[in-house]
Amino acid sequence: MNLPDFAARCGWPPKEQVVRGRLDALGMLVICRRCSGSGQYLHNPLDARCYGCAGEGRKLPPLTARLAAVVRGRQERGDLKQYFDECRRRYEGARA
Numbered sequence: 001m002n003l004p005d006f007a008a009r010c011g012w013p014p015k016e017q018v019v020r021g022r023l024d025a026l027g028m029l030v031i032c033r034r035c036s037g038s039g040q041y042l043h044n045p046l047d048a049r050c051y052g053c054a055g056e057g058r059k060l061p062p063l064t065a066r067l068a069a070v071v072r073g074r075q076e077r078g079d080l081k082q083y084f085d086e087c088r089r090r091y092e093g094a095r096a
């Protein structure tokens, strides 16, 4: 499923940055196999950044209906509360 559909199932805004941040908070990003999570891929001397993960080291997992259901369950349990609190603090800090 594509990212907007997945986000809709989770009740999230359809933005990659948002989906990525929340899946990261849930510990659901997967380690990039090309660079083993380092974000560096040294076979390209001009740009050592791994192109499998754009240098992030971790990638979005396959976005499936099953994953969305797991995410919703964990969200209902409050597993994202800390993440949301942190986002709010950062947002309020940026406005102050």
Ligand SMILES: [Zn+2]
Pocket (backbone or CB within 6 Å): 032, 033, 034, 035, 036, 037, 038, 039, 040, 050, 051, 052, 053, 054, 055, 056, 057, 058
């Ligand atoms: Zn990588």
